[in-house]
Amino acid sequence: MDVIDLRDFYSQHLGIVARRLINRGIRARWPSARGQRVLGVGYPTPYLGLFREDSERCIAFMPAAQGVLKWPTARPTLASLVDEYALPLPDAAIDRILLVHALELSDDPAGLLREVWRVMAPSGRMIIVIPNRRGVWTRTDSTPFGHGRPYSRSQITELLRQAWFTPTAWGEALFMPPVAGSWFLRSALAWERVGAALSLPFAGVHIVEATKQVYRVSPARRERVRLIPRLEPVLVPSPTSRREAEGGGK
Template sequence: MTLDVIDLRDFYSRRLGIVARRLINRGIHAHWPDAEGQRVLGLGYPTPYLGLFRENSERCIAFMPAAQGVLKWPTAKPALATLVDEFSLPLPDAAVDRIILVHALEMSDDPEGLLREMWRVLAPSGRLMAVIPNRRGVWTRTDNTPFGHGRPYSRSQITQLLRQTWFTPTAWSEALFMPPFGVGWFLRSAMAWERVGAAMALPFAGVHIVEATKQVYRAIPAHRERTRLIPALQPVLVPSSLQRDDEAELPEPKPQAR
């Protein structure tokens, strides 16, 4: 079930949401230090993370699914967010260079259809980054955060989904190793949890951060053409008796005067 945009906004306004945003932004920045001159699209509820690219990118917009709702973003400037049908985006083919998916895949009823639409609007040299709840993580076992809603994924499930939709995973990282408790001690030690979890490659991170590239030359299933049979006309032999009767009916030629 898709979360309402008000619930998402309220989570990121609380202390736990602010810390979660900082930790995930840290992982996104490690993959994409900047997006200078790039056209950036965020889908789902990406506004807490698009601030990394809004200042130096050529264009930075946020699309929010119709079932979720939309909020004005940024609040003090002309709006860059709009409500869309995530399976039919109002963009031409190859329109953007980078796409960020946050609170999108795990909430979608048709993740394959969503990723194929991402493939359509992404430029041939473009890259996609998805923040997806980890099936083995602690954050998916409680519903007091948005990461505890929807369908979580393991790394192998994400890889299979991306390859089925013509993407190639190129880089992985994890975030949110700390428990999802808004208590002061856990919040103050959040960075220590992140360093220890990343160094030891612990499996209980809250989210996967995966980067993928678009497969321009994707495999197309070969369909065998059906052979259309056209009957050939066979020559028909006229019986000799009928041929003699036809010759007998012809008038005799008149003699010509000399």
């Protein structure tokens, strides 16, 4: 999907409700980002408004294959088109990173996470909003969550560990079916409360918080030592000196 498709979805009634429900889950993990440097990767602009006012800096990076839109619309631009595998930031530059519509649409999700690991501060935190493989939202392509590769909880955990992250908290959102009917939209919050209380498995997205593994243990490998017998040096005359010695004897 490109940015036009994503923008159109979030301008519809279903997209507005989805944004509110996901924002509710993000806010539960990060109630404040005061004084923090916040980065969103993918298409995070519907959710970065939570942190734009109180953070030290809040910027959005959108992958080149997806495209970019000006954000915010009435202020100086804080969004940029980037290569998602070579983010234009120095090491350990960001305190909070939010990934939305990123991993499931990436050709190399492990490479993207390693680049995120590079730019994250040692005490940084990351939230990933990613489609749930068992959810209803992944079974329809009328929403962005039905595109790309969805993940189960075990798959996300394995991917994060391969990229040197540790999952620390889990949440879900979008328990309501992806139906734009007025009754479903009005009852969306009730769906969320019932689904969270009963731990129902068919939520539309996972909301995963993870931290950076600063020290990663690598297994030690003992090198095989080839034993060579010790030889004493022996003086051997060269062929020239040997002929001279023979000629002198004659």
